[in-house]
Amino acid sequence: MSEQQAVFELRDENELSLDLIEAQYALKESRDQKNAKSVLVLVSGIELAGKGEAVKQLREWVDPRYLRVKADAPQRMSNSQEFWQSYTRFIPAEGQIVVMFGNWYSDLLATAMQDAKALDDKTFDRYVEKMRAFEHDLQQNHVHVIKVWFDLSWKALQKRLDQVDPSEQHWHKLHGLDWRNKKQYETLQSFSQRFTEDWFIIDGEDEKRRDQCFAQYVLQTLQALPEHQTSAAKTWQQAEIPQVLMQPAQQLLEKEHYKDELNELTRKVAEALRCDERKVIIAFEGIDAAGKGGAIKRIVKKLDPREYEIHSIGAPERYELRRPYLWRFWNRLNESGKITIFDRTWYGRVLVERVEGFASTLEWQRAYDEINRFEQNLIDSQTVIVKIWLAISKDEQALRFKEREQTPHKRFKITEEDWRNREKWDDYLDAAADMFERTSSKDAPWHVIATDDKYSARIEVLKAILKQLGAG
Amino acid sequence: MSEQQAVFELRDENELSLDLIEAQYALKESRDQKNAKSVLVLVSGIELAGKGEAVKQLREWVDPRYLRVKADAPQRMSNSQEFWQSYTRFIPAEGQIVVMFGNWYSDLLATAMQDAKALDDKTFDRYVEKMRAFEHDLQQNHVHVIKVWFDLSWKALQKRLDQVDPSEQHWHKLHGLDWRNKKQYETLQSFSQRFTEDWFIIDGEDEKRRDQCFAQYVLQTLQALPEHQTSAAKTWQQAEIPQVLMQPAQQLLEKEHYKDELNELTRKVAEALRCDERKVIIAFEGIDAAGKGGAIKRIVKKLDPREYEIHSIGAPERYELRRPYLWRFWNRLNESGKITIFDRTWYGRVLVERVEGFASTLEWQRAYDEINRFEQNLIDSQTVIVKIWLAISKDEQALRFKEREQTPHKRFKITEEDWRNREKWDDYLDAAADMFERTSSKDAPWHVIATDDKYSARIEVLKAILKQLGAG
16 A cells, blocks of 8 residues: 545535535444444544544534544553554444544554664564554454544644643643654654555644545545455365364273373363463364363363353354454453453354354455464464364264253253254364364464363363473 | 351252252343343452352352353552442343452452541441442342352461461462451451341351352352342322423524524533543433434534543443343443543433333333432542433424435434334323433432524533533
8 A cells, every 4th residue: 555645625614524424324324234334543643733633623524423532542562462452342333433542553653662672673563564464354354444644744843832832731741752852753753654654644734624634534435435345265275174073083081090180180280371471262162062161161170260261152242243253352352361261262253154154255264364363463462372172973962962951950051953053064074174274373273182082082171281381 | 138147058069060050051041031130249258268269169060151250359449430330341141140259348348458547437338338229229130149258267267377388378468468467357357247247158167068058059049039020119100291391492592692602602611521520421311303413512512532432322232131221331431531421321211211111110110219329329439410301392303303304414313213203202201200300419400401492402501511510
């Protein structure tokens, strides 16, 4: 993308306002429709260039009730939190427009300005790259992102500072920066040039033009939101189904050995989870009745209930469907502590959503890369991800279903739908095979564990966790 | 309620576990059903009395995926945040069980222990009273609250401290308290006796008995959840409809005067909102097309978009319906800043939900007290609430509906349903009249403003805000 310059002519304000309101309502009405979108406007720039005023003017021209504004002071980037983590809650739902003053770029800038040592050029550029990839994924998932930089020349900035009301003198030093310091101004400008090439740049000197440019750019965006892409780009190369999925056989374990070993391993796992300085996510997927619940029980056996959180993931709610599919996981991770266990995960996108047709071919095919980026982001911010697939044979599943139907406290676990899902057995194996091939990475490999023998399965799960934590 | 003592006999663990799982699934299955409930377990007690172990044991006996545990270190109570504000996000949805280690009582205790001066006996007791009222309202809205205190004698505590593993010595000083200090222990006990009379008390000395008592108490609770009350307790005394609702006439304002006055008032309102040290909530209700949107636009006219937040409230989502009706407002307030405007509010409970029958008679009749308590809580924590009702005559509404249908950017605002709602005009007036009578308080009165003349209505709205802020 090339740098964009303001090329809008001044328009009649009433007409502009009418057009904006129409476009805003059209967006709002798109909610739950086939081509639904949301719009996220990231706003940053030089102090006193007038980004606040421009948003204020926009909010006067539109219906202010449906234009949400989030403003937070810039925060220092942290090694243990990804750049998007404090913002994902405010990612707009279908039909919504959100303007973010505080955003990942302002955090990056603030960090670079306050502590140049912590952020060398290479790190800075890598962050920008990651941010763009994140925005790209938002875009693909129907959150249209636009970025607007409000610029101001050194001369114009000094003139504005001269005119600032004495009661608002704090602007001089806002965000820990001295806006009277030319060297600092130049450093900031050189940093900003490292990421604004795909931003819409507005010169803040002419106030009227500035406000109109901003509003017209938003209008243009609303009026030209791209159609959802649906057709898949390439022919799909189905991965071969691993042997362990076809015939999940395994050594039978004697119950005596099992008890001792289990005891020893649960102790070790608890210790390893506690001592690891990173956050730990344990992600379970697998065929129904393969024993996810039982495996989780053994993992937490020697942990204090205050040390971990279990998220059991079902079908998304409607308000979740109005956002990118990763949104509900972003939010759960934001409020989780050190150890988080997922009973089913974001891989639903390429498993049940693929098999049942809830995601289009293009969407699930794209999801592997999106998920890989998501996990890599977490790994970069000191998180270990242990991914476990529990495999089971079709006969063993039928046995367990029948057993569940006989057992009072397990009866709830089994429904007509569970039996129906068996008809799609092969589709699930295909989906699993593709998933292993495309999302097993060095840092976050899949551990595929056969569970026809429950005892050895539980042992294997614990071993897999130890191995992944480097404590095996 | 009288103090409850542990009277459970030890049971076979497998049977107990089966019963717990059955009860847990039955609760889970109640979701979206007529008698749906959730259970909130508040856990507190003497350090080392074993509340962590008891919850851990419970989590082993139940299906751990459906028992959520929230644990936060106690926080000091604050004058500017109500005791429930940091916890409401974790209030369980229908079908869920949540155990809260950190809760409003642990905050109260921590504050009292650390700063006895800030919390004299009277203030302490008033907090307890408010907390119980809050729990009562939760209970009425189908969140069943149980409170369990884990006790330990001074002697038993000292013995446990002797046995603590050296690597865990931090327990001695946990939460800023010295558990070797007898005087401190006694102070804590005397504080706890001020609020635990309606708690279930478990002695932590016998570990096995402790865990069983806790689990059996939870089981007993789950098995004996009360039916939803539905029949209204008393005959209803319908309030008389105020004249301003029947004939919302008013002086017509000349456009010239209007512009000057509006300009002056928007400036004053912005200044007053900014200078007030309290948080400000401006709550709009009123008949459709009475001009809420226009009024809001004028309020924020001279504010920076980063200074305020507008919440436009529609029908609740399904996940919101699974919680007390105030829940979605608690959460919105938690993430709002200094100035928050609501376009429709929690009063929906006694307006649309009453008129359309979405709330039972008992529920909406109870809601006045609940809402009064909710608002009083906010007022106690330094918040001003400005409540504005915009009244309109039936003829004027018809005119505006027709006008909207003719205007491109307003067409979206008007639907078949809006016309249908006119049939219930009188019911809405009844509901409004009752609401004014029962929820107008000295600190949070209703400002009823006639809007058939838009200009004077906007002026009146601004004046009402100034008046309520004490700046009029």
